[in-house]
Amino acid sequence: MLAVFIAGCTKTPSAGHAPNNRANHNNGDAYIASSIGDASFLNPILSSDSSSGQINGLIFNGLVKYDRNLAVVGDLAKQWDVSTDGLTITFHLRNNILWHDGMPFTADDVVYTFDQLRNPSVKTPYGSDYELVKNVTAIDSATVRIVYRRPFAPALESWMIGILPKHIFSNAGDFNTHPANRRPVGTGPFMFSEWKTDEKIILIANPRYFDGEPPVSRYVFRIIPDQSVQFLELRNESIDEDSLTPDQWRAYPEFFTQYNKFNYPSFSYTYLGFNLTVPLFADKRMRQAIACAINKQEIIDGVLLGNGRAATGPFPPQSWAYDPSVKDIAYDPARTRALLTTLGWIDTNGDGYLEKSGKTLGFTILTNQGNKMRMLTAEIIQAQLKNVGIKVAVRVLEWSSFVHQFIDKRNFDVVMLGWSLARDPDQYALWHSDQTHEGQYNFMSYKNSMVDKLLEDGRTTFNTHQRKLIYNRIHRILAEDVPCIFLYYPESLVAIHKRFRGPEVAAAGIGWNFQKWWVPAGEIKYKMHYEK
C-alpha cells in the first residue's frame, strides 16, 4: 500500500501542487462495506451491475453530479452553459485535477470517453443515452462543447457517467479487455489498491482529491454472498455497513448498539401492471375496480413491515417531479363491487366469484422468482381480490423465462414488478406509445396521446420549473388512467457503524457525502499500516 502512495506522490508533475499534509487530514480508519456480489468491470462505461457501480462511483467522477437535494451541480466541470435552443452544452472543466497516476485531467479525456460510448466494438450497454449527440469537441484543455441533434433535457444526467483516462486506455490493447478495467485509474476521492476476486476490493483515500482528501483512509468492499451471514458479520462488528431487510430492521435493539440505523425512500416503486391488449383490462373502469379492492396499507404493513409508503404514481416522493396533491385511489371494496356490477359481472352460481356470460372473472399475476417481497405482495393481493369475487392465480417464474417468454411475448394478464428509477424524471421508455415493441419497456402497451406529447415536451424542456409542471401532469394522468396499480415506494434500510460521523439522510439517499465521513481519533478501529 505504501508503494502505491509513494508512486502516486512522486509522479506529481507540476510543482506547487504537492499533496496535502496527510497527517492533518488522514485519520487512518477503514470503512468495511459488504455486498452480495462481486464487481465485474471497474470501468463505468462497461459495467451495469450495482457492485461495480458502487466502486466506480468512488473512483471516477462525472462532469456533473447530484447534490444532497438532487440538484445538478458541477463535479469535474465547475460550470456549464446550455444554449438557448437547448442544442449545445458547454462544460467548463476544473483546473488542476489529476488522475490517480498524477497525469493531468483534460478535455481530451471527456472526448475519449464519449468516443468509446459510441464505438461499435465497445461492449457498453449505455450507448443509447448518447445517440442524440452530434459531436463532442474539446475547445481547449478545459472546455468541452457537446452539440445535440435535438434538445435533450436528461442529457445533463447522462454526463454523470465516469470519465475515463485517455492516456491509460489509448496506449495499447483492446478497450474491452484492457487491464485498467481491473486496476482502474480515476479522478475520484478513492484510489484503487487491490481486488481479490469474490473476496474483497480495497480502495485508499486519494490525497490529492480536488475536494479534499477523504478522512476515511481505506475503503474495503467485502463480498459476502449470503444475507444472513452478512447480518451475522454485522452483529460481530466485522462490517461497518449492511443493508437490512424489514425484519432485520426490526430485530432486537441489542444487535444494533454499535450501529446507527437509517431509513429513506429508495428511488423505486413496485407495481401491478396490466397487459392493456387483453380485452378484460381495456376498460378503465375494470382497472379502477381492481385498484379500489387493493388495500395498499395492509401490503406495506404485512410485507414491508411498515417500511414504505403507498405509491400514487411513477415518481417517488423525494423527486421534484412528484405531485403531492395527487390523491391515491382509496381502498373501497364497495365501490369495486358497484363498478363490477355496472360492467355486468355478477356471481350467478354462488361460488363467491363473479361471472359474466359463463366466464369467471379472474386472471394470473406473474412475478419473478427470488424476490420474496413481490411473492408475498402477490399473495396478499390474491386474498384481497378474492373478497370482491375476483379469482387470482399467482405464478412465479425464473427471471429469464419470465422476461423473454412472457413479458417480451406479451404473454401475460398482469405482472408484479418494480422499477428502479433514474433521478431524472424522464420516463419516455416506460410510457410512450412508440416504446411497445419486443424488448422495450412499455410492455403494458399503454397508449395515450396526451402522455406521449407531455413525455416529448419533458425531454426537450430545460427549465426545471416548466419540466416540473409537465411531469406533475403526467403523474396526475397516470394516476387517473390506472395503466397499472402503483403499489408502494419501498424504503432503503441501512445500518452504519456508530464511529462514523457524517452520515445524513437527504433526498439523494445516504452515501452522497461519504467522502466527508470521519471517525474521532479515540474511536479508530483499524490502524493503517503503511509499512509491509
Added chain:
Amino acid sequence: MINYFFRRLLLTIPVLLGITLLTFLVMHLTPGSPADTMTDMNLKVSAQAKSRLAELYGLNKPLHVQYVRWLGRIVRLDFGNSFRDERPAIRKIAERLPATLLLNILSMGLILIIAIPLGVLAALYQKKLFDTVATIGVYIGFSIPAFWLALMLMILFGLKLGWLPLSGLHSINYDDLSLPGKCLDLARHLVLPVFISAFTGLAGLTRYTRSSMIDVLKQDYIRMAYAKGLPRRRILFHHALKNALLPVITIFGLSLPGLIGGGFIFETIFAYPGMGRLGYDAIMARDYPVVMAVGVIVAFLTLAGNLIADMSYAIADPRITLK
C-alpha cells in the same frame, strides 16, 4: 497395461466431445442470454444496445456455428473470455483453484483419517454399541443441512465465543500480518469450513469401509490365518484391512473431480472464493465460456479419476489384470 492405458485415453475423446456438446446445448436452450443479465429491465439500456451486445458476443450466429467455433478454439486450449468481465475463462478458474483445492484436500484428508478407522472399528464391533453410535453419528452428519450447521456453528464459535472468524478466507488486516500470523489467520478461517465439509461427508467412506471389512472378515483366508495361530492384530491390519481397502480406492478415485468442484451453498455461506460459486454465477449469468470451461475440466477430471481408479486397482490387487 500401458496398452490399456492408451486405449482408455483415446476413448475419453469421444466421451468428452459428447459431454461438451450436451453442456453446450443445455446452456443455449436455457432461456436468456449473457447480454440479458446486464440489460434486462435496466432502464438505461435500450433494445438496440441489447442487440448490439448480442452481436458483439457472437450470439446472433446459428448454434452449430457457435459450437464449431468454440471447438476450434478449445483444440488450441483457448477457453475464451468470460462475458461477465472479459477475462480469460481459464484464468478465472486458475484463480479459484488454489482456495478450492486447499479446502477440499484438507477436508478429504480429515475424512480419510476419521472414516477408515471408524469403519474398521465399526466392523470389528459389529452390532455392538460402538457400531450403533458411529452409524448414527455419520448419518447425522450425512443428513444435517450443511448451511444450517454452518450458521449455528458460526453463531456459537464466531459470535458468542469469538474464537473464530465468521466467513471469508482472510482477515481485513491479512496483508499486514507476519508469515506465521498469516498462516494462523488462514487456519482460523478454515476450521469451520473444513470441519463441516468433513463431518457432512463422512458417511460414505465410513460405511464402505465397514461393509467391506465385514465381508473380508468372513473370508476363508482370514479363518486360515486364525487357524495358523497368527496374532489377531496382524490378521486384522495386515491381512484383512489391506483387502478391505481395495474398493475404497475406487471410491477415492471417483471423488477426484470433487476435489476441484466446490459446493455452491457451502461456499456462499462461508463467503469462500471457490469453484462452486464461479460455476453457479456463470450459469446464472449465462456466461457460456466459463460454464463450458468448468464443464470440460470437471468432465476431464471425472474421466481421469475413473481411469486412475481402475489403474490403481490393478496395481493394488494382483488378482486383477487389465487387458
